[in-house]
Amino acid sequence: MVTDILFYVFAIATLVFGALVVANPFSRNPVTSAMFLVLTIISMAGLFVLLHAFFLAAVQVLVYAGAVMVLFLFVIMLLDLKEEEQRKIKKTGLVAGLVSVGAIVAIFIRSLLASEPSRGLGDPQLEGSTFALGKLLFTDYLLPFEIVSLLLLVAMVGVILLSKKDLK
Amino acid sequence: MNVGLEHYLVVSALLFALGLLGVITRRNLLVLYMSLELMLNSANLALVSFSRFNDNLNGQVMVFFIITVAAAEVAVGLALIVALYRKRQTAHVEDLTSMKL
Numbered sequence: 336m337v338t339d340i341l342f343y344v345f346a347i348a349t350l351v352f353g354a355l356v357v358a359n360p361f362s363r364n365p366v367t368s369a370m371f372l373v374l375t376i377i378s379m380a381g382l383f384v385l386l387h388a389f390f391l392a393a394v395q396v397l398v399y400a401g402a403v404m405v406l407f408l409f410v411i412m413l414l415d416l417k418e419e420e421q422r423k424i425k426k427t428g429l430v431a432g433l434v435s436v437g438a439i440v441a442i443f444i445r446s447l448l449a450s451e452p453s454r455g456l457g458d459p460q461l462e463g464s465t466f467a468l469g470k471l472l473f474t475d476y477l478l479p480f481e482i483v484s485l486l487l488l489v490a491m492v493g494v495i496l497l498s499k500k501d502l503k
Numbered sequence: 504m505n506v507g508l509e510h511y512l513v514v515s516a517l518l519f520a521l522g523l524l525g526v527i528t529r530r531n532l533l534v535l536y537m538s539l540e541l542m543l544n545s546a547n548l549a550l551v552s553f554s555r556f557n558d559n560l561n562g563q564v565m566v567f568f569i570i571t572v573a574a575a576e577v578a579v580g581l582a583l584i585v586a587l588y589r590k591r592q593t594a595h596v597e598d599l600t601s602m603k604l
Contacts, residue, residue, distance in 0.1 A: 342506045346514045353518050353541055357525035357534075365533045372537050379544055382511070386555040388563055391570075395547075398570055403540070403577050410581045411533055414588050425530075432527035436520045443516035447509055463554070463563045476564050483571050490575035497582040 342385055348378035365411050369404060376400045388463035511552035518545035532584050532594040536577070543573050 352375040356368045376399045383392035472480055518541060525538025547566045554562025588594055 339506045342510065346510070349514060350517055350521070353521045356537055356541060357521050357529065365531060365537075368534050368537055372540065375541065376544065379548060382514070382548060383551055386511070386551050388551045388555070388566075391547075391551060391563055391566055394567065394570060398574055399540075399544075403574055406577060406581055407533065407537065410585060413585060414533075414594050416531070416533070416594060428528050428530075432524050435527060436524045439523060440516065440520050443513075443520075447512060447516075450509075463551075463560065467560055468563060468567065471560050471564055472567070479568060483568055486572065487575055490579050494578050494582040497579070497586050 338385055342382070345378050345381040345385065349375055349382065352378060365416055366408070369407050369411060372407075373400050373404050376404075383463075386463075390463055390465045390468050508552055508556045512549060515545045515549040515552070518542075518548065530596045532587075532596060535596070536580060536584070540573065540577070543569060 352371045355371040356375060359367055359371070361367075376395060380392040380395040380400075383389075383395060522538045522540075522542035522545060525541065526535055529535055529538065547569055550562040550566050550569070554560060554566075584594060587599070591599065593599065
């Protein structure tokens with residue numbers, strides 16, 4: 336019963352903060368959006384805990400709310416974005432956005448209504464603990480794991496090259 | 504009412520829609536990027552809930568990879584935005600209409 340209430344708390348928090356990232360009526364400043372994105376990610380980590388994905392909840396907070404958002408804030412501070420406040424959102428863009436979003440939500444809702452209702456949550460058979468995930472990661476998913484490490488190396492080299500002063 | 508798989512999927516779908524709305528309506532490159540992160544996160548939520556309701560950890564491993572790739576993507580994308588800003592002095596989509604620097 337408590338988990339149900341917690342689900343609604345975290346779900347509403349995630350959606351409200353997510354809406355404030357996209358369209359904040361009080362401030363158009365990117366820093367405000369970044370801060371609300373941090374809150375969205377943290378409430379989503381709460382949802383992960385409710386789903387027994389403990390390791391991913393920790394990684395979500397550490398990597399997203401920690402590393403990625405700090406990078407975002409660095410870049411926002413680096414670029415001087417004062418003029419953003421005066422720009423207006425275009426009417427055509429807003430209408431197109433609302434129509435396409437409405438269409439996608441309609442598709443989602445229709446497919447959800449067409450599906451059979453799932454059974455309630457039983458006792459968890461598997462816990463998303465570090466031990467279980469690590470075991471899976473180093474046995475079944477060893478090759479993808481190594482490839483991801485290569486991808487990170489490529490990204491690092493690319494970023495260093497891009498941030499050089501004389502880009503050729 | 505018991506919270507089931509649909510509840511998580513509805514949250515995930517709404518979050519994805521919010522991210523899409525942000526990508527289409529907002530014109531600032533950085534806010535656009537944050538909306539993309541929102542969409543990636545909604546996919547993560549769907550995968551974790553599938554993994555929980557099927558008693559299968561593969562979905563969570565997938566989320567782990569998505570988080571890693573998203574971190575790399577953010578690093579490269581922000582470096583590109585900074586390089587673009589150095590050339591053009593703007594981070595606004597409407598000012599960036601030509602491919603040539």
